[in-house]
Amino acid sequence: MKSTKFSELSQEQVDRKWWEIGDFFRRNSLWMLMYCTGCCAIELPPAMTSAYDMERLGMGPMATPRQADILLVSGYLSLKTLRRLIYTYEQMSEPKYVVGLGSCTINGGIYHDSHAVINQLDQYVPVDVYVAGCMPNTEAVMNGFVDLMDAIKHKTANGWKKYRDNYDWYRQNQIASLGEVEVHDEFHE
Amino acid sequence: MMNSTNNALEVITLVESKYNVVKTEHISKYQVAFEVIREDIHSMLNFLKNSGWKQLSYLSAIDWPEEDKMELVYIVFNWDKGVHIQIRSKIDRENPEMDSILPIFPGCKYYEREAHEFFGIVFHGNPDSMKQLILEGWDDIPPLRKDFDPRAYSEAHFPQREYTETFIELNQQESKQEKRAARQAHIDEVRKGGKK
Amino acid sequence: MASIELLLIIALASGFLAYLLGRVNRVYGAIVTIVSSMFVFSSLAYFGFTDSLDTTVSILPYVTFQVTYLGMFFAVMITFIYAMVSFFNPMFIKDYKYPGAYSMLYILSMAGVIGVFFTDNFMVMFFFFEFIVWTSMFLIPLGHSRKAAVSYYAFSAVGSFALLFAIFMMREAAGSFGINAGLAAISGTNAIVVFILLIVSAFAKLGAFPLHTWLPIAHGNAPHPFSPVLSGALVKLGAFVAVMALIKITPNSYVIVALDLPLAQYLVAIFAGLSIVFGTLMAIRQDDAKKLLAYSSMSHGGYILLAFSLGSSIGLSGGFYHIVTHALATGAAFLAIAAVGRQTGTTKMSELGGVIQKMPVTYVVYLIAIISMAGIPPMGGFISKWLIFQAVIDKGLILLAAAVFFGSIGSFLYVFRPLAALFLGQEKPQFKGILKEAPVIMLIPMIVLSGMNLVTGIFPNIFLQFINKVIVELGMAPVVLGTYTIQGTNGILDPLQITIAFGIGVVIAFIIFILLKKSKQVGLMDTYTAGNFIYSEELMHYSVDFYAPIERLYEKHTTHVQDMYKSLENKVKEFGNVVKYFFFTNKPEITVFWILIIIGALLWGDLL
Amino acid sequence: MQELKLFLGPQHPGMHGNASVHMFVEGDIIKRSYLLPGMLHRGFEKGMERHTWLNNIGLIPRVCVVEPDINEMCFAQGVETLLGIEVPERAHWIRMIILELARLSIHMMAYGGIGGPTGLYTLMYHAHADRNDILNIFEKITGHRVYHMYIVPGGVRKDLPVGIEKDIHQFLDSLESRYAEYRDLGIDNPTVRARTVDTIMLPESVVWELGVTGIGMRSAVGKEYDVRKVMPYARYDQVEFTVPTNTYSDANNRIDCKLQEILQSISIIRQCLAKMPEGPVRVPLGRGQSMRWTVPKGYAYSVVESSRGEFGYFMVSNGGTHPYRVGVRGASYPQGLLGIEKYLPGTRIDDAALWVDTMGVCSPEIDR
């Protein structure tokens, strides 16, 4: 039988144990950012409120990116939104997860040929869970969240690490599509 | 309000008596369209506003590259009469310019700004009309012109998802019969109560 | 043995020395102020606490001295503030038009303080009183505002004349100018009149409602290093007069049975309550940090008056202790603001922001000062406010208790505002790169004052034991003190215990903080903006109209008192014009005629 | 600089939808403000030009997310006007049921939505619970909860399922029985009244200046300026209903109008279910392959009363298989852009979210 004496564990193992304990808390208390980027956000109120009651999974809407764990990309992303989404994503505190709702985040969906809407979200920010559909049912949205919890449990939801490690690649893609990520114009003195 | 048919006809006689209309259309009992020359638009809108068409419902443009024209559309509405009036006028496409109707309908401010953004029409007298409204950092021709191709723009700017060949092959390998058999097996298993 | 007379003469002499040296090099004069005030303070404190002050007089004519605990309490505390503030003089002396005069007047006004508190003669006291008023009056316009000096002098004159009349009435009753004799001899209706006159004088000096309008004008416009002296030290002269009136004179007025308080004291208490509320409300809406602190002085002056007027020994000790803690706190706060004012050139909160990034020590000094001012443990302000609360509750004064609590909670509001608007937030672009921490010589007094704030909060009994001596001298029972505890009327306070508890709490919080994952450092512009981009620091810093919602509720009613004085001023001006019209016309013979009449009336008027 | 810049949206709990109100604030009073739209811009008008007339059915519901049926109706009407065809009688009535159910849904959502800015979350939860029943009914009728693609040019996609009347009646009865409770919890709640009465005014002159329509206009002007009354489409001229109006348009009265419209919609749906004739529900628009159907040359402006006012499609056909140009007039365009620029200044930041909410600003239809 393996000894569980604390002193015999290496620093790495201790860290992993702590991380697993942290994962338990993280997956049971996922706070999502209240950012309705697109039309799939219309299925979120039923998910949040009485009909499906997201709070029983420990999830709740949060006001600011600093407090939130999940960035919910609800649907298509116009260029203008994508800039703000990246800015918001970088403000979130780690570990952070991204859930892409709707087919627009996967391949552009019905707006695949639009001049204003991007086609593939994971070129710009790493996505942990996709929920397909246009728009996905509330059940599908809830299922996506459960999938995310499973992914956290199995340590596969590490998009934030990917973003940190491959920051240059993501940045390059962002600049290629957006020109400048943080705009200076008359709206932003 | 039930006599709207008469209202529409009244409008036609009213306008035609006063202005030299290029073309009149009686679209439905609630809708009338006039095509006028560009110089008449201001006085006509003013006249209609004083006659009760107090609300500017819509302002936009249509691009006609074959004729090399840009067509401006003003839609005004009278809530008492219940008649929409379209006023259309064609202007030059290469150098589209128009005087703003801001003094007549203050509500046109953002419509004109948007028309500038999407068609490149310059409205003189509208202070903010040259600023960007909806797009941000736009670097191409105005997008609602007919010669703009959004697909080409999208392909140039946004990477498309590449579905790898293996993915497609895998699907092809799995024929429909196999799939059906697998599904049947699954159903049987569920019926037996083995798997959920 | 040290002679008070000697100290006084040393002070006066060093004043002139400072002037002469100041003519040579302005900084030398300022250094004389440091040396002189430190010398005066330390000898007063040392010889005072060892009971070895000599009162014999050999050189100065007509001047006699006595050593009382009351006088010594005030003198030591005020000279301490003088000594601390004098460290600021060398850094500010460059800005003044008349640097030699500044140094001289600074020391002379301190000399006046010695005279006021150690004399036993009313006339000498009045002389030194006026001496302080005149010297400080010439100091104030060095901050480039003559209006401030006029306003200060006008209100001081009201106080001085009220005091003078009271002195003459007491002379009438006692037959001499002796302070103790005069106060003892007064009785009957005269006592009521003298009481009112002395209270008016005290109100004018303390800046209590309704004689408060000079406070923000004078404090706000005085030279940066002189404001702490004005607010922390000189204003307390009023408290001295108030003690004479409220404790030593007891006019036989109607006693309110339910409150167990004489009517006269109760009226003073009500005015004190009004000054607390009014000072708080006005401080909340100031934009200039110095004016804000000036109004807070008004509110705290109300606390002191209220404590004295309750007439119980716990109230008295609370009042005396509040004098100490307020002097230390407001001195430190004013010095911190002065340091900011020197480094940036302004003390307006709407023009500043993010000063903490370059001036952290100043920030900590200000923080400790405001914790004390707001009456939060473990600083001294908590102890004195606690004592005052005990006294107020003991009397069961509901409305005054409401006023006291209003002032206390309100002080959180107004002291927090400079903290947030001036020190915290984004650094303004115009100060980027040029802002530095204040020089070491300025940090010394600030740190000393902060330390004193802490000591007064943790070991208040050191001071309260001395205050007990003062109270006994005034004829009251002393407050019961343990080793570390203070026994109030309805509870015991152990400041050391609270401090240890607070320390343990902070240690626990710190351990939790340090055990957890290290945070990522981000800049102050990288904040939540609802997803929008913003690049201008000025648009991100919330400093204008900080308490707009609550200000809106009373902003229409803030100028009534000012309007009253304004109309009074206009009346005086009109009267002056009338006089000018009659007496000083272009025709000299009329003027000569009037002068002759007046001379005649003065010479032979009594005969008629 | 004396001003402070605050933002309401896009990522802000007080903002519904993805738009940003930039506010320059002094103290807590807004001095200048403007809306930064375009974060939901998808190039709809361009996209419609690139789809055939029938393919557009899939695209149009997505113009305005909260109220997709209005778009379908608007588009269908426009195409029918251009083609000059008449829709079967039963289709009209089914359309009315769908439209009024959609109106109920959006009004419930908007009424619950005032729970957000005012902090009355219980109201929000209750309203959303009832709205979910409407979505379930939609799912039974159309197969989808939100984007129904049910009202198509030429009628409706298919007939109502058997027995749906019972469900609808059941839902309407339960909603009607809870109406008084909603009033008590919402606009008659003293704390809500403290927030809404006599604030966020919309005087009549402003209505005409901006061109505000819908509840905002009716609550200020006091006349039944409703597209359903003024120029009745479908069979609105054959049902009896009143349009709630007022002459003093503060936030409370606007919400009140919204609540009264819920009752009217319930009554309309009941009348429709009673009066609905049997028959076909759809006519074909042309012959042959549906992707090659063409629409004759012409211009048409088709209008529908949405929950926020006059919602219009301006459609141009050059006789081809694709629309030549489709312009969308969002109902909240005037108050959303010009209203925020001109009339939000002067209010307080406490009221900004409520301003946007009770004026009925919907960002997707502004951006398109």
Place this chain on the structure above:
Amino acid sequence: MMLSMLYGVGIAFFGFVLHTSVAGINRKISGRLQKRYGPKWYQEFLDIFKLLSKRATSHGWIFDFGVIMALGGIIATAMFIPVTNNFLAFPDFDNFFIFAYLIAVGMLGMAMSASGSGNPLASIGVMRALTTMLAYDIPYMVVIVTIIKLTGTSSISGLALYQQAAGNNWFIVALPLGAIVAVLALMAGLGKKPFETYIAPAEIASGPLVEYGGKQLGMLFIMMEITHFIEVSLFVNLFLGGAENIFIFLVKYFAVYTALSLISNVYARFKIDQVVLFFYKWPLLIAIVQGFIAIYLGWVI
């Protein structure tokens, strides 16, 4: 001394566990009121520990120092709380004014840290919090002054014992007007609607908390739980006669907190100046009337 300090830390920890559980249960109860299932009862613990496990962002040393000062001050305050007649760390030293002012250290720390984040919304939130405090504290303090004047002691445990000795004549019955004011002030102190002006997500995006995430937010949550524990147990001791044993305390505590959160569920939020006007109109008047009646006329039920 050291032993009672440790005892005090134990009380603070007890308060944290107790209030976090009670708040979790109350979230479930509110959930049922809102027609939904509600979270797990221990959800608050999960939230706090999750926050503590995250990697936060910091806006400079004042941002961190304020949080430490806030939590430290609140722990220090909670150490003085008498839970029952015997379960208390410092008998005789649990002076009411210590709570009134030591709690302000925590508030000041949080306010400072929030303003130090450089976000204007945080400063506005702090401004609102301070203004709300100015509004509700005055009437509340007047009621407390009345009680202290009547009983002659300001020790919280002493006041509880006084009520028990008078045959469980609780002040909520004896001073009914004052009790109404105290309940309103308690609601404001706990940040319950309609007085929840300073969090106000829809207006200022959760106010002072706007820039916090990770461990700082977790520590502030702990601080808030303990603050609520202090305020509710002060109410229990002052107006509900304290508790002879821990079960009575738990019952009273749960009843008070649940009643308040149920009431707050059906109210919308006031604007900040409405809060000030509200408290200075009726509650202040009622409190003063109650004071006069009780002190000068001696009418105590």
